[in-house]
Amino acid sequence: MINEKPPLDPQPLSPYVAWAGNRNREPILKVLKNKLPKDSGKVLELATGSGMHINFFAPYFKHLSFYPTDKDIDVFDNIKTLRKQHNNANVCDPEQIDLTDAESIAHAGEPNTFSA
Numbered sequence: 001m002i003n004e005k006p007p008l009d010p011q012p013l014s015p016y017v018a019w020a021g022n023r024n025r026e027p028i029l030k031v032l033k034n035k036l037p038k039d040s041g042k043v044l045e046l047a048t049g050s051g052m053h054i055n056f057f058a059p060y061f062k063h064l065s066f067y068p069t070d071k072d073i074d075v076f077d078n079i080k081t082l083r084k085q086h087n088n089a090n091v092c093d094p095e096q097i098d099l100t101d102a103e104s105i106a107h108a109g110e111p112n113t114f115s116a
Contacts, residue, residue: 021052029057036061045069046099051079051091058088065090069097071104 004019036043040063045054048068058066068079068091076094083091098104 018050018052021050025053025056028053029060032057033060036064038063040064042067046097047071048075048079048094050075051082051094054079054091055082055086055088058083058091059086062090065092067092068094070094071096071098071100 044067048070079094
């Protein structure tokens with residue numbers, strides 16, 4: 001399934017996005033292992049989408065707290081479902097941030113400082 005490319009569909013929960021995410025998660029993890037802090041900290045993921053990456057990475061960095069965000073609140077249930085399936089206590093509830101809206105970013109709430 002990972003090698004079979006589905007039709008292009010940019011929606012966050014589409015088979016195409018899942019295919020691309022599964023294909024690139026190992027190379028991204030390799031980079032994160034060298035870049036993320038070794039001590040405790042906070043990681044903000046912008047445009048989380050389905051939550052597949054944040055929930056794949058979280059078990060490798062149990063010392064970090066991950067904060068998923070997305071403009072589309074329709075993906076929040078999927079992020080939470082994956083968090084529960086993977087038993088990722090270090091993935092926080094998703095928060096709505098619209099990167100095209102400065103007010104959304106300015107009022108994003110906790111946390112206001114991040115490690116990466």
